[in-house]
Amino acid sequence: MTAEPTDTPPTDAALGEETASGSSDAHGGNEEALRAVLRDFWGYDSFRPLQKEAMLCGLAGRDSVVVLPTGGGKSLCYQAPAAVRHQRDGAVAVVVSPLIALMKDQVDALTAIGVPAAFVNSTLAPADKIEVSRKLRDRELACLYAAPETLVTDRMLDFLSELDVSFVAIDEAHCVSQWGHDFRPEYRQLGMLRERFQDAAVHGYTATAGQKVREDVAYQLNLNDPEYLVGSFDRPNLTFRARPASNTLGQIREVVKRHDGESGIIYCISRKKVDETAGALNGLGVRAVPYHAGMTKEERSANQDKFLADEADVVVATVAFGMGIDKPDVRFVVHSGMPKSIEHYQQEAGRAGRDGLGSECLLLHAAGDYRFWKSTLNELPPEPRANAEQSLNALYDYAQGALCRHKALVRYFGQDLETDDCGACDICLGEVETVDDPLLLGQKIVSCVYRLNQRFGGNHTAEVLTGSKSEAVLSKGHDDLSTYGLLSDHPKKAVRDWIEQLVGQGFLAKVGEYATLQITEAGQQLLKGEKKPVLLAPAKKVAAERPKRSSSAADDWEGVDEHLFERLREVRGEVAKEIAKPAYIVFNDASLKDMARRRPTDEDGLSMCVGVGPKKLEDFGERFLKEIGTFCTEHGLTTDVTPEGASAAATTGSMFGGTRAVSRNAIAAFPLFRDGMGVEDAARELRVTDSTAAGYLKQYILETKHDDPTTWVDPAAARKAREAFEACGLQRLKPAFEHLDGTVSYDDLKIVAACMASNLS
Structure with missing residues (x-):
């Protein structure tokens, strides 16, 4: 196994080598091909962070481990290069997915935009197979798409060996590692691929993997000198909140009312x-609707379908629900x-x-x-149990702590935020x-920790501060310390929580096997009064007023007519x-908000809305x-709006005089x-799709301002098209198409319409 390099994008040299098909392809050609399929199929004109680097690995034949947060566009990292390879030479990408x-969902989404895809699993009838x-x-x-247990059968492997396989993409790759949070033994067989x-x-693609898990994924999958691409674990569009459970149903209801x-999605620990x-x-x-393993398969499937079809707004579930759900417009998780x-x-x-829009998460x-x-971890082997306990403790510290929620989450995964105020959590708000x-x-x-010579843990320190008369305190003479009983008017639990909050904020550190408290530089x-902590009051209350909308959520609605949305x-x-x-599958919320912001009147304007590709x-x-x-018309709203701050390349008007920056x-x-x-011919020359060339x-x-379409269109067809547009108008193509x-x-x-619009402008 190779050592993991720093989390930096691959170099142009690494990605400019021979592609998996064996033909030499320049880095720029690969990037342009990717941009073309993003525009032509998905309706996107830019990459999200690390998407381009991950996609280029797929085209350059370079093994990789890609870690992007949920919602970071991970699926596109293998779908887009698969589309490029299929356009070039008819190759097929094999995608390993754990859930039917x-x-x-992913096959439906791909076919809806014109990317040919299929799956094989136990639900397919023989004729469909x-x-x-x-x-x-x-x-x-x-x-x-195939499940791991389906893919590794001799019959399937022999069949695929006869085909031109462009690459193999393993989704939820953390399942291959025993250090991952969702280890699945059947994933171990994938090393043979x-x-x-x-x-x-x-x-290997995953949303959740620390360095140890990433290295183990590469080892278990036998990857050859893989590129490690690790994105930010932060989700700035999510507003995180944590509250002590008190009248749980009422707390849940408040969130549901806000949305x-x-x-x-509401997660519960038990089926009951x-x-x-x-x-x-x-x-x-x-x-x-409910969802848990105690229900029949038919009941679970029916309730899931209701949720996906927006016939149910909320699904209440155990952790049995979620991994197989690709629904982008979930606005809250409790x-x-x-x-x-x-x-x-x-x-x-x-x-x-x-979908990148503002959403709320309450714990x-x-x-x-x-x-x-903690009681469920007792039967685990020692090392995995220690790993699981560390993660459980980290979550408990997160829930109890006063550190920015975004900062606390990313720190666990070895990253940090540049700001101390995320503007999107209950602490910072x-x-x-x-x-x-x-x-x-x-x-x-901290003074008490010092008086204890930095030799004791949080529990003993809390006992000294609250004036406990326990044997442990009295036998060591700690009742004689000047800090003994300094916080006797507070419950021990509150003092214990404050100690953990000071640890979380870096003022104290836990050291060694017994988690002894030590004073840090902070x-x-x-102690000198140069830095001040944030310490939560023992009885934290949910604000009576509506919680503030984070800056990210507010930006999502900028210029959007909510009634039209x-x-x-x-x-x-x-x-x-x-x-x-x-x-x-039709359009996600981000697309609808952009429509309600731009309010286009023709196909040209609608195509500028986010996520609106040619097929849709x-x-x-x-x-x-x-x-x-x-x-x-009914509400007197302005149409064909150019959003403020939108780049010229991302905006357009109608065919009549509308302008768009030339790429x-x-x-x-x-x-x-x-x-x-x-x-x-131009598409072949430029190595792009026909629709891109058009x-x-x-x-x-x-x-x-070329006004003669007969350069590219048969004169008779051009004359008929012009007559149809004169009869039906230039705003939309379909009426003219049906008229003819x-x-x-x-x-x-399109060519005739462009020439007519050019003549009018």
Whole structure:
């Protein structure tokens, strides 16, 4: 196993070598191909952090371990290069996925945007398996999803060995490591894939893995000199809160009320608690469904489908729910009790806001939760048990602590925030109740640690401070210390919590096997009055007023007409029901908010909205444009709005005089079009898709004010198209297409429309 390098992106040299297909490809060519498929299929015009580097590993044939937070666009890291490789040479990427539900969701999402994909698992009928096999042989699929136990059978491996496999992507790769929080023995068999597919790279993807787990993933999968790409563990769009459990149902209800009509997940420790909570919420008029392993498979599946189709707003579940759910618009996650590790908490809370929009995560905790989970660790072998206890303790410290929630989470994974005020947690938003004089209180505690010669742990220190007459205190003469009983007017539990908060904020440190308290440099500064801690009051209360909206959540709504957004959500639900797919397959909340912000009136404007690619534009564009137009007319709203701060390259107007910045790639295509080259030939020359080349041509026409479409379109077809636009208007292509009974293609219509718009501008 190779040592893990620093978490830096791969170099151009490493990614510019021969691709997995064996043909030399320049780094820039790979990047442009990736940008093209992102635009043409997903409707995105930029990469999220580390996506480009991870995708380039996929195209360069370099093994990798990729760690990106939930919602960081991890799936795109293998889907986009799979689409590029399939366009180039018909190769298929094999994706290992642990859950049937997750496979189906991802395949549905890919096929909805035009990327050919399929899955093989136990749910497929024999005829469907035969059809998938045929598509693979005929090189019709870009992605094939399979469960680990399905993939490693001799029959499957022999079959795949006959195909052109571009690479193997292993999702939830932490499952291969016994140090991971969700170890699955069947994942260990995947180590054979590196040897079986020697010409294809192998990549491990996960959202939750510290350095020890990352190294073990590489070792167990037999990766060859892998690139380690580790993104930030921070999720700035999530607002984290932690509260002691008190009237749990009332606390849950407050969150649900804040997100009325929005999707949310409530986690409970027991099945009984799931049923009670779901029933109580339904009694309060909330559309809630339960989900746990005690229900039949059919019941779980039906409730999951209701949640995905927005027929239920809230799912109340045990941890049996979630890993297979790719729903991006979950606006809140509530834990009615502590999960068993900080990794589990990060993953489960991370199911909120996968679309990047502001969302809320509330952790309700009690000492009984901690004791319950600790009792379950007794049967583990010594080393894994110590690892599990460390993670459980870290989560308990997080819940009890006064450190910024975002900072506390990322610190556990070896990272840090640049700011001391995240603006998106109960600590930084000032929602928690703090003690009146934290400096004096902190000085008393640190002074006691000093008087004890830094030789005792937190429990004994708390006993001395509260004036305990225990044998341990009296036998050591610690009742004679000047700090004895300094905090006798406070409960021992409160003092114990303050000690942990001082540890969490770095004023004290736990050292050695017995967690002896020692004073840090920051603690010395505290004694001198140079640094002040934040210490929570023993009785923390939820603010009576509505909690503040974080800056991230506020930005999400900048310029958005909320009533139009709600109407578009209703339309999305109607469309989803008609096509029998989850609502987010149509458009996610980020797309709908951008529509309600820009309020486009034509296909050109709608295509500028986030996540609106050509396939979705064709399938759903007319329906949403009609609704936007009707709503704006009825309510007197301005249409075709250019959002403030939007870059010129990301904005456009209508065909009539609308402007859009010309991209550098389009400019490179201009000489080809000037010489009369058609779209298909230009696409081959530029190594981009036909639709991308058509977009470049449209920019060329508008930029040069070229008004003669017959350079690229048959004169008879151009004349018919012009007559159709004069009859139906230029705002949308579909009316003209239907007016002509489909005798003129959409591509030709686009060219004629661009020339007509150029002549008018």
